[in-house]
Amino acid sequence: MNSVLNNPRSELHALQPLGEGTGDVESLPSYFCRLAVSHSVSTLALSRSIAQRIEHDVSQQFDWHQRRLASTCESAETWSAALSELTAVPNLDKLTFLPWQYVISRSGLSIVTRGQFCPSCFAEDLAQGREPYFRLAWESAEVSVCSRHACSLETHCPHCGKDNIRHTAAYVVPGWCTHCGEFLGKAGEMPATTTIDPAERWAARQIGELVHAQQTLASTPTRDNLINAISQIIEEMDNGQSALFARRIGVAKSTVHNWLKGDGTPTLKASLKIAAHSGASLTQLLSGDLSTWVCPQIEPQLVLNLPQPKPRTRTVKRERNWTEIENQLQAFLVLPTPITVREAAQRLNIDTRLLYLRANMLTRQLGERWKDYLRRRQDEHVVNAWPHLEQACIDIWAEGKSVTLREVIARVPAPILAPLSNLLLNLKDVQSHLMRPDFESEAAK
Numbered sequence: 382m383n384s385v386l387n388n389p390r391s392e393l394h395a396l397q398p399l400g401e402g403t404g405d406v407e408s409l410p411s412y413f414c415r416l417a418v419s420h421s422v423s424t425l426a427l428s429r430s431i432a433q434r435i436e437h438d439v440s441q442q443f444d445w446h447q448r449r450l451a452s453t454c455e456s457a458e459t460w461s462a463a464l465s466e467l468t469a470v471p472n473l474d475k476l477t478f479l480p481w482q483y484v485i486s487r488s489g490l491s492i493v494t495r496g497q498f499c500p501s502c503f504a505e506d507l508a509q510g511r512e513p514y515f516r517l518a519w520e521s522a523e524v525s526v527c528s529r530h531a532c533s534l535e536t537h538c539p540h541c542g543k544d545n546i547r548h549t550a551a552y553v554v555p556g557w558c559t560h561c562g563e564f565l566g567k568a569g570e571m572p573a574t575t576t577i578d579p580a581e582r583w584a585a586r587q588i589g590e591l592v593h594a595q596q597t598l599a600s601t602p603t604r605d606n607l608i609n610a611i612s613q614i615i616e617e618m619d620n621g622q623s624a625l626f627a628r629r630i631g632v633a634k635s636t637v638h639n640w641l642k643g644d645g646t647p648t649l650k651a652s653l654k655i656a657a658h659s660g661a662s663l664t665q666l667l668s669g670d671l672s673t674w675v676c677p678q679i680e681p682q683l684v685l686n687l688p689q690p691k692p693r694t695r696t697v698k699r700e701r702n703w704t705e706i707e708n709q710l711q712a713f714l715v716l717p718t719p720i721t722v723r724e725a726a727q728r729l730n731i732d733t734r735l736l737y738l739r740a741n742m743l744t745r746q747l748g749e750r751w752k753d754y755l756r757r758r759q760d761e762h763v764v765n766a767w768p769h770l771e772q773a774c775i776d777i778w779a780e781g782k783s784v785t786l787r788e789v790i791a792r793v794p795a796p797i798l799a800p801l802s803n804l805l806l807n808l809k810d811v812q813s814h815l816m817r818p819d820f821e822s823e824a825a826k
Contacts, residue, residue, distance in 0.1 A: 391469035394419045398476055399514045404593035405502070405529075409450045409461055409476040411515035414553040416468070423551040435463045449492045451520040453482035476517060480595040484607045484667045486646040491522035496547025497534040499527035503556045503566030513556025513566065515547070518589050523649055526577050528585040533577065538565065584653055587663040594664045604646055606669025611640060611647075614659045617676040630654040701731065703739055710736075710743040719754040722747050762800040763807060769793045770811045784812060 396416055400406040417427040450460050461474040474480070478490055497519050506513040518524050519534060526533050538546045541561040550559030557564055615637075619625040623641060627634040632651060639645035647655070656663045660677045706729055713725050725747055726733040736744040773792040777784050789808060790798065801807055 391467060393464075393467040395468050395470055397470065398473070399512065400516070402593075402596050404518065404589035406517050406592055406596060407476055407514045408517040408520050409457065409464070409473065410496075410520070410548060411555050412473065412476055413450065413460075413464065414548060414555055415512065415514065416464070417552075418554055424548070424553050425551055431460070431463050431467065434467065435459060451477045451517060452492045453478050453485055453487050453490050458482075475596055478517075478521075478595075480598055481591070481602060481667055483604050484602045484646065484669075485652070486648045488648075490649050492520050493522050495536045495545040496549070497525075497536050498547055498565060499530060499532065499534055500539065500565055500567040501530040501532055502527060503564070505566075506556065507564070507566055515555050517592050518585065521588055521649065523653060524585045524588050526581045526585050528582050528589055531577050531582065535565075538563065539567065580657075583657070587653060587656060588649075590662060591664050591667065594668070598668075602668045607646070607667060608640060610661075610666055610669045610671050611655065613671055614655065614661070614676075615641075618659060630658055701735075706731070706736075707740050707743060710740055710747065714743070714746055714750065719750045720747070721751050759800075759802055766793070766797045766801055766807070767811065769797050770808060771815060774808075774811055774815055784808065 393416060396412065396419060398407045398412055413427070414424060417424045420427065450457055457477040457479055458474065461477055461479065465471055465473045478485065496515070498515065499519070502516065503513040524534065536547070537544050538558040538561060540563040541558060543558070543560040546558045546560050546565075547553075547555075548559065553559055556566060615621055615623055615626045619629065623637045624634045627637040630651070631654060636645070636651075640647060652663060652666055655661075656666050659666075659674070661671060661674045665671055665674060709729060710725065713720060713728075720728075722736065722744055723733055725744075726736055729736075770789065770793065773789050774784050776792060777788050782788060786804070786808075789804075798804060
């Protein structure tokens, strides 16, 4: 009787978390989904049962996967404690980021809203005879690649193409699509389709090491140790000047001041920046243990004795005789064949803009003369092409066809049509002329 009292039976199955003691430890959402599968109930039914057990009022719109169960917020603490109580499995808080709740700003730990996963990890789980599961590292929004397989994390099913199919359903089996039911894993030897950014892989590796380290933490990391570590880094890297340090990691100096003098705590993204610039690992930084850290030494850049370019000689300002230029423009105005303003400027070896600025009236007269010349030429082309267009229209109508560009081009020689700037408008004028009653009477005579 005493043994029964000392070891009471759990209300839910005592599932053991997968990947314990490694950087691939299971996340609390994954543990919750597997627990629902083991009881053959939906995730919604199990979540409502647990919420009732911990005396939480549940609304009709309650959705368990929106509770951020793997974060450092109160929901993660409440649900991990409730699941430990109901399953008799201790330390389920290590399936969340709760061990780092005092050194990561609660609003600064971004949890993904769309469940992401590594297909190669799922395939590897199945190949090694274990249940596929969601890793805790995948819950962080700062992780976008799998550091183990050097591939991007996915949110779409490769079979049905649906997005956010990891756990948004009543029944969730980790590793299988909640929409089409197909397996989400793929063979590890499949070639990567995208190039992985080394910075993204480094961040994923740092968070993986952080998850691994939290499995064996002797004590909960404190904010004081973190701030002392940041102060030491600022002292050794930037001679204690927080403004220089803020510029180095790309944050406002007021933010760093709030960390050191106020009660602010860096976000996970800011901590990753500090680790990247200082050379310390993310785990060393957040745990406040810099005993093995060595300040990076920046080697001075070598000065190369490169040949100095010769100074460019400045051109002497050209003096122009505008009286002579205007006389030449007057001569251009009486040429038998008009020329453009650009051609006049080329002949005078002067910029077109200067002609408009210094000899505006004569330049504009040149331009208008050229435009009149173009209009006269176009009128001549129309007069030349008119009989051909008339005959073409008459022939087309005689064949019982409609007048189209294709029919006209087939009947009129190309040298006649090429100079016309608006063939369609000219055709319309020709047809209107042919349809006039007086034209029919003239044709009859």
